[in-house]
Amino acid sequence: MHEIFRSLPWPFESNEFPPDLGAVVQWTVAKGDTPALFVGHTDDNEWLVGDGVNDPNGDGACAAMCIWTAIERNSSIRALADLPLGWAAEREAASTPWRRVPFTLPD
Template identity: 50%
Template sequence: MFRTLPFPFPDGRFPRSLGAVVQRTVAEGALPALVVAHDSEGCWLIGDGVNDPNEPGACAVYGIVHIAEDDPTLHETAGLRPGFAAYRDGPGQPWSIEPFAYEDEAAEG
């Protein structure tokens, strides 16, 4: 599993070998993915949009394709450019795209 891969992805879908930092609540199916971020360094993050992903043990690295198998709408975000995030209000809702920066980066800028 790789942390970053050449982007854009050839078929517009997440590659099998791409890993992402995913909140356990999403990975375990307790909550839906409401946030997908592609940070400026090329890393991918998937969160529930509710709980603090910075809490100890809140996240782990998973194959992003495996997460998308449970929620195929995540593939809609595979074209997200670095430095942007997709947000939605609930499963099946449309994604809205916004610039993304970590809190400490936003405070510096």
């Protein structure tokens, strides 16, 4: 196990997610039970990866882990390394393209 960082300087070099970048990832995505349908890049430079279906706020629904855990299950996330702060990418299914939209965390 190696150290992960909650936030790293952005934009990333070569438009690639750094290997030690942490993210809040839904367990359903990390385990490969459901595809990633949501990727958020918060205004304070943190990353979120969710399944877009199940409530990510439930007890034990998410964990801080390396974003590459999600990328290994959902390779298309790699193309989102240039997602600006305050933006998210959403898609309807694993087979559909990502759609970029402005994003803020609810209070």
